[in-house]
Amino acid sequence: MKPTSFYDIFITSLFLFSQFVRGLDDCRSGMYPPKGPTFKGNVTWYTVNLDLPPSDRWTQVIKDKNTELITMVQTIKDMAKGFFHGKLVDLVDEELPLIVDTLPQPFNEEIKGIAAVSGIPLGEITLFNIFYEIFTVCTSIVAEDLNGNIYHARNLDFGLFMGWDQQNKTWTLTEKLKPLVVNVNFQRGNKTVFKSTNFAGYVGILTGVRPGELSLTMNERFNFDGGYIGILEWILGKRDGMWMGFLTRKVLENATSYEDAKNQLSLTKLLAPAYFILGGNRVGQGCVITRTRINTLDVWELDMKLGRWYILETNYDHWEKPMIFDDRRTPAMKCMNQTTQANVSLASIYDVLSTKPVLNKLTTYTSLMEVSTGTLESYIRDCPNPCTPW
16 A cells, blocks of 8 residues: 555545534624624825826825735745855845836836835835735635626735644735735726725736726736746846736726727737736626636636626636635635525625635735625625634
């Protein structure tokens, strides 16, 4: 008999632990309006004026959140000291500022402006913006009700395997991020162009809605040809790919329609593989775009003829089974199916996203969007014990 390896024991232990905790929580109900121990707070709104010079757009946000941003960046630096005998931090401070001018407009100037206002070295602010290319896991749902209204919601889980606090049973990075969550109303000519839920200091977009037109979220896609490779290529001078967070912001700001957005997200070469989850304002407008860095593998769409009234994406290709110790998909689908199309709403989807392990220790915030009304609601989350680490 083949001896049991450490890897086998580790995977089995994770599976048994995840199954134990998953069995403790049935599909939640009555969680909306947000309340109780899983609700940690509302998210403050800010306005970013796109008519201002890029370096001045984030000034008020950074002034209000500077203490929290300094704490967050220091946490990342402390973790980075464990790599290459601390040389990684020196590399960040000395080399990353050199790539800022290679980033596309207006993002490079906005990053410089944030560094100037915060007093944080430019390389460290650049690292903060790069970080999201490789450490974000999420659950996103697009659903259509019987009247053709499109709802789009997501849990953003962040801090994958970064600083587990054994005493408090929390991820250090996740907890430091929560005070940095802000809602942003991007305006031009005093009119809303789009809205987003952002981390203060990060200029890309992970969650956003363009009122009356489209909604968009981005989930990480695990792949060996991942964000590390794309970032390294960029540093070495190969710059034909697009940063994911920059692309999503560009789409929200400039796409002329749902179809135009879908084309841009499908055809643009990326620095990292990703899932783009897109919602529209018409019947059947909702899809998950599965991307490699180079091309699109699949566009999975709402289809009432097939009874597909919702699509749900975590961090695994929808045609493949998720990892047994990270199966947020099965319980989320179970709860969506119990909800039924007749009862789908922002409130019922919030219930789904409040059900463990869809809600877990990595969950930073939950966002709810409705394209037709331009609604964006975001809430800071907590997951009291017992709760899965992810």
